Amino acid sequence: MGLIEKKLFPGKKAEDIPALAKAETEPTIVPFFADHQIMVEPYELYQRLLRERPVHQLGETLVMMNYADVSAALRHPDVSSDDQHGVGQQAKIASGELPQNLIDTLGQRSFLHRDPPDHTRLRGVVSEMFTPRRIERLRPIAQQIVDEVLDKAAPRGEIELVEELAYPLPIKVICTMLGIPAEDHLGEVAWKRSQLCCDFEAPAGAGACLSYSAGVQDEMTLYFDRQIAKKRDNLGDDLLSVMLEAEARGEITTSEINDTCRLMVVAGHETTIGLIANGMLALLRNPDQLQLLRDKPELAASAVEEVLRYDSPIQFTRRVAAKDLEINGTRVGKGTPIMLWLASANRDPARFPDPDRFDITRTDNRHLEFGGGIHYCLGAPLARMQGEVVFTTLARRLVNPQLVQDPPTYMPEAVHAINDMALTFTPEPASALA
Incomplete structure (x- = not known):
């Protein structure tokens, strides 16, 4: 064994x-x-697979584990993010295995699951809101949220990092960006984190997961229908207003605006939770790196990249071959589902020297956590900014932070996602909070 x-x-x-x-x-x-x-x-397992079976077929699915193959697949022009190209989904539809209500949801696809030209058109509508200038305007908001959370936790000398900080921060930031009420998602309609972890656009599978995913999608669609109607008479300097203005120019439909809103809330939420939780876990397990960040806060951007590489919040992504093709010598038939294991690629020793070492000064850190090619994550700058704010503030303000439980509790229904992580630290004196 x-x-x-x-x-x-x-x-x-x-x-x-x-x-x-x-x-x-x-x-x-x-x-x-x-x-x-x-x-x-999972990382010892990944190292074994990288040595023994970096590329392998399992049923109809091709699995790729190493950096070179995953990177090439992400950038291949004939590797699609739309799983409707997959032979499995086509067969399920033809056989009647998928009920009609779930087939209907397959048309409700954000640009995350579309190919050009629709992908290019829809991404272009919202890309102006993700420029460096726009993202920097959100940094003071993120800083204020983090400071307020720590101000409340400081007298107690303890914090539940996921519930109190990692979960609400990205929700509040992305809702601010969209121009919708953040309190909805933290209160009345509060979609549970397990719901947001679920693939909110119904996948090609079947059974309970697919039905649950479709139910979440229905809830979110109804919510954003209401928000879109409200925003029409109250346009502002926000992402939803930008999309409504584009709709008036004929560049996007109402349904596509709703699809994009759902994508922004989910994608802008889950990666950032993982970045914050995984990053703090890595820093606490490597106290020399935490001290280095405390001494040199200018390393925050480098620290974020190393967290994304070392303990990737999104462990894998799915693609499908849109036609017969070849990836680094591996022949892939049209319609073949491809599972790209980002987290193992980011620990590939052929690409990263000493890959299992956590080093916030690592250079040439071109990890694949945000994908590659035309589907490179549009929200990457937003996640990075929030990570920088959180890590520098926690390093500065938490004195002698300790994990209450190591490993922390992970979500049973997700792949390597921390569910809760309690920390203790030396309480700040009242004068420090003034």
Whole structure:
């Protein structure tokens, strides 16, 4: 039994655990994908797969684990982000396996799941709101939110990092950017984090996950229909107003505005939660790096990049071959689903020296966490800005921070996503809060 098996399943043999027994002869990420215990600490497994099966087929799905292949696939012009090209989805629709109400939702796709020319058109409508100048205008807002959270926590000497900071911060920032009430998402309609983790645009699968995803999509669609109607008579300097002005010029439809709003809330939320939680965990486990950031806050941007590489908030992404093609010598048939494992690519020793070392001074840190090519994450600058604000402020203000539990609790229904992370620290004296 390997090291990861011994750490996660003490006293058991590999043959007692079906996923591990299978991997003894045929290692692949997929048997581990839904295994919560293993995905809490997956990186030793990734190193094994990078050595033994960096590219492999499992059923109809092609799995790619290493940096060179994942990077090439992300940038390949015939690798699509629209899973309606997939043979699996086409077969399910043809066979009647997918009910009509779920088939109908497949048309409600944001530009995240579209290809050119629609992708180019829709992304172009909102891209002006993600320029460096626009993002910097949100930095004081993010700083104020972080400071207010820490002001409340300071006298207690403790904070639940996810619930009190990592969850509300990106919701408030993206709602400010959109021009919609943040309190809705933190109060009355508060979509649970498990809902936002779910693929909010119904995937090609079937069963409970697909039905749940479609239900979340329906809730969000109705909410944004109301917000769009309100905003029409009250345009301002915000993203929703920009889209409504583009609608008046015939560049986007009302339905597409709703699709984009849903994307912005979900995509602008989950990656940033993971960035904050994973980053603070890495800093606390590497106190020399936390001290370095405390001494040199100018390293904040570099620290954010290293967190994204070292413990990627989004562990994988899906693509599909739009036609017969080849990726670094691997032939891929038209309609083949492709699973691109970003987190293992970001730990590939062929690309990153000493990849399992957390080093906020690392140079040439071109990780793949935000994707690549035309689908490179539009919101990357927004997530980076929030990470910089959080890490520098926590490093400066938290004296002797300690994890209450290591490892923290991870979400059972998500892939490597921290659910809660309690910290203690030396309380700030009242004079420091004045």
